[in-house]
Amino acid sequence: MLRGARAGRRGRWRFNATDQTGSLALVPRLSEVIAALETLWPAERAESWDAVGTVVGDPDQEVTRVVFAVDPVQEIVDEAVRLGADLLVTHHPLYLRGTTTVAATHFKGRVVHTLIKNDIALHVAHTNADTADPGVSDALAGALDLRITGPLVPDPTDPEGRRGLGRVCALDPPLTVREFAARAAERLPATAQGIRVAGDPEAPVRTVAVSGGSGDSLFDHVRAAGVDAFLTADLRHHPAAEFTAAVAPRPLALLDAAHWATEWPWCELAASQLDEISDRHGWDLRVHVSKTVTDPWTAHAASTTSEPLGAPN
Numbered sequence: 001m002l003r004g005a006r007a008g009r010r011g012r013w014r015f016n017a018t019d020q021t022g023s024l025a026l027v028p029r030l031s032e033v034i035a036a037l038e039t040l041w042p043a044e045r046a047e048s049w050d051a052v053g054t055v056v057g058d059p060d061q062e063v064t065r066v067v068f069a070v071d072p073v074q075e076i077v078d079e080a081v082r083l084g085a086d087l088l089v090t091h092h093p094l095y096l097r098g099t100t101t102v103a104a105t106h107f108k109g110r111v112v113h114t115l116i117k118n119d120i121a122l123h124v125a126h127t128n129a130d131t132a133d134p135g136v137s138d139a140l141a142g143a144l145d146l147r148i149t150g151p152l153v154p155d156p157t158d159p160e161g162r163r164g165l166g167r168v169c170a171l172d173p174p175l176t177v178r179e180f181a182a183r184a185a186e187r188l189p190a191t192a193q194g195i196r197v198a199g200d201p202e203a204p205v206r207t208v209a210v211s212g213g214s215g216d217s218l219f220d221h222v223r224a225a226g227v228d229a230f231l232t233a234d235l236r237h238h239p240a241a242e243f244t245a246a247v248a249p250r251p252l253a254l255l256d257a258a259h260w261a262t263e264w265p266w267c268e269l270a271a272s273q274l275d276e277i278s279d280r281h282g283w284d285l286r287v288h289v290s291k292t293v294t295d296p297w298t299a300h301a302a303s304t305t306s307e308p309l310g311a312p313n
């Protein structure tokens, strides 16, 4: 939407105090940074139901500090204010289903008010970042030290066959399901949930499908991929139980991580991509990744009895 809106207008040059050589660095305008982000995650590659792109922001405002986070919630916006950010880039949309009000009486309206009062723009890359190359599941696979062999659901519009939902990966050397779950618990950011496992903990895992965020809509693709395990988030009783029964007797383990934890590695990947673009353009841009945990689950109590229905009276 903002791309080309101010064609020909460029950010201004200024002395870069952080550069010992005293060279000049360019302070980009929001429209230029957004245009750069759109090369990574074109809006037209988002799902039709999605709400991606710039939510808040003046295309002419200057941008020197950018914050990446998973969720556009008040806690993150307050952090962006403290950091002196000019742009917040989040994975999840603020208004996925649209709205007729941004009144600050609603928590989403409060977010909009805080952003505008502090001259902070908000830009969203959601399903267009999921299917990108590299995208959300590449970052997840990278965090788990997996070797990617291709997308789980290839994007038919990509002649190179690299874009798409989820990733199919190899595990070199193989681990047991228990060991792979322990690796995921160690490598993904800590959450109250940790990692839940369905399947034989001692079964070997040589191949894995991963998908950041809610992944139970991909079960048919996981089964077709012939992998030993599937790591994703938000798995529910019926889809998980029916999937497990459908693949039996073949062992195919399910590993369920916290939704936020499976998508947070993308923030670091995205920040490094913007850093690289910034260097290429000679921009004076500082990029920060929020480490604030915005997973809604805050505590976990493990069962303390081996009696399935509780201890006898």
Ligand SMILES: [Zn+2]
Pocket: 092, 212, 213, 214, 259, 263
């Ligand atoms: Zn998500």
